[in-house]
Amino acid sequence: MMLTVNGEARDAPAGTTVLALVALVAADPRGVAVAVDGEVVPKSTWGAVALRDGQAVEILKAVQGG
Amino acid sequence: MSALMNEALIGDDPLVIDGIALASRLILGTGGVPSLEVLEQALDASGTAMCTVSMRRATPGGAGSVYDVLAARGIRILPNTAGCRTAREAVLTATLAREALGTDWVKLEVIADDDTLLPDPLELLDAAEQLVAAGFRVLPYTNDDPVLARHLQRAGCVAVMPLGAPIGTGLGILNRHNIELIVAEATVPVILDAGLGTASDAALAMELGCDAVLLASAVTRAQHPARMAAAMRAGVIAGRLAYRAGRIPMRRHALASSPTTGLAEL
Numbered sequence: 001m002m003l004t005v006n007g008e009a010r011d012a013p014a015g016t017t018v019l020a021l022v023a024l025v026a027a028d029p030r031g032v033a034v035a036v037d038g039e040v041v042p043k044s045t046w047g048a049v050a051l052r053d054g055q056a057v058e059i060l061k062a063v064q065g066g
Numbered sequence: 067m068s069a070l071m072n073e074a075l076i077g078d079d080p081l082v083i084d085g086i087a088l089a090s091r092l093i094l095g096t097g098g099v100p101s102l103e104v105l106e107q108a109l110d111a112s113g114t115a116m117c118t119v120s121m122r123r124a125t126p127g128g129a130g131s132v133y134d135v136l137a138a139r140g141i142r143i144l145p146n147t148a149g150c151r152t153a154r155e156a157v158l159t160a161t162l163a164r165e166a167l168g169t170d171w172v173k174l175e176v177i178a179d180d181d182t183l184l185p186d187p188l189e190l191l192d193a194a195e196q197l198v199a200a201g202f203r204v205l206p207y208t209n210d211d212p213v214l215a216r217h218l219q220r221a222g223c224v225a226v227m228p229l230g231a232p233i234g235t236g237l238g239i240l241n242r243h244n245i246e247l248i249v250a251e252a253t254v255p256v257i258l259d260a261g262l263g264t265a266s267d268a269a270l271a272m273e274l275g276c277d278a279v280l281l282a283s284a285v286t287r288a289q290h291p292a293r294m295a296a297a298m299r300a301g302v303i304a305g306r307l308a309y310r311a312g313r314i315p316m317r318r319h320a321l322a323s324s325p326t327t328g329l330a331e332l
Contacts, residue, residue: 006123026124031133033121033166040161058123060162064105064132065120066095066146066173066282 001053012051019046022059031062079310081278083255084171084203084224088142090115091272092302093257095282096132097148099291106135108285112295116142118173118280120149121163133167144205146173151186153193160197172197173227173280174206183233187214191221198222207259210240212247215256225254227280230271231261234283238267242274249275265294265301272305273313 003010005025012021018034018041026032034041035058041049051057080087094114099105109117119132136143145163150156153176160172176193178186185208197204203224208214210228218226228248231237238261239245249256258271259280268279279302288294 022124025126027126028131031131031166032124033162035158035162038158040158040165043165058162060121060166061124062119062131062133062143062145062163062167063122064099065097065122065148066118066144066175 001051003051003054004056006057006059014053015050017047018049018051018057021051021057022046025059026061033060034058035060079306081255083205086142088115088278089113090299090302091278091306092268092299093117093144093278093280094285094295095146095280096136096286097282098286102132102135104291105132105286107292108295109135109139109141111292111299112285113299114141116144118144118146118282119167120146121159121166142171143167143169144171144173145169146207147175147193148177150176150193151178151189152176153189153196156189156193157196157200160193160202161200164202170201171203171205171224174204174223185209185229187211190214191217194218194221194223205257210244210248212244212251215248216251219252219254223254225257225277226252227257227259229260230258230267233260234287235261236263236284237261238263239270239274242270245271245274245276265297268298268301269305269308272302273308275309278302 001014003012022029036055081091090113092112092114093116094112095118117136145167147156147159150159156176164170176186176189178184194204194206198221205225205227206218206223207227215226230239255277257278257280258276262268262281262284271279285291285295
């Protein structure tokens with residue numbers, strides 16, 4: 001299935017969970033948060049939420065700023 | 067450090083926001099430093115107890131993080147919504163930050179345009195109301211507008227953070243009269259946020275009665291960030307002590323400090 005991850009098209013196996021995708025994108029899950037199609041996915045549910053074809057995923061982390 | 071200096075830092079005079087006491091009245095932004103090492107030196111020199119961070123897209127790899135640097139020092143993390151243009155974006159960013167960092171405190175920034183980086187007052191107030199309703203502790207970056215500050219307080223914000231001058235300009239406090247009006251009316255801490263350039267600007271903010279200052283570029287883009295962090299720390303302490311000391315009134319004519327009686331006939 002195709003996802004849009006942080007603005008870029010990305011192929012992922014069907015049934016990929018948020019948790020699995022985060023592991024690919026962020027080296028360290030601390031300080032990371034995820035939104036799927038504009039909705040925040042609580043960290044406690046990452047392992048249970050399977051992504052679907054065509055979804056847009058934003059994986060954000062705390063960086064220097066402000 | 068002397069007792070008076072300690073008192074200015076903590077002692078009987080901590081900065082209290084929403085019931086939480088902070089051991090420094092200098093809040094630092096972490097953006098703009100060339101490396102984490104320089105940031106660490108500046109943090110240590112500043113004595114800060116709270117720092118802002120931003121939420122941005124994660125990338126694979128990269129050793130060390132601002133999160134680790136702050137956590138290792140026990141510095142409270144204040145996520146911001148920098149880069150947001152609308153209330154909708156700011157609310158979503160704040161919600162992501164709460165999820166990522168486990169804090170319901172947020173520095174709310176809703177910016178109108180890239181040239182001025184001035185807050186958009188309508189979107190700002192809208193976002194503040196939504197976030198307060200969602201249980202956030204909102205510290206809004208706002209214009210130096212006493213009326214907007216009043217609205218933000220009424221909306222339930224736990225502090226108001228008026229700018230001294232536009233972000234990154236280093237112009238200092240352009241409208242001290244407005245800052246004094248905001249302070250006079252405030253029932254929550256007033257944090258002078260943005261536009262400061264050097265230590266005397268920070269001291270002036272505190273002398274005007276602000277409860278704290280928040281700055282980034284003035285330290286992180288200084289030629290020697292750690293040295294400027296130390297200067298800002300001293301400036302904040304000096305300004306706070308002066309504010310609490312009760313300065314002499316300004317007068318038009320001189321007033322001798324030496325005795326005016328007992329003068330010799332020469």
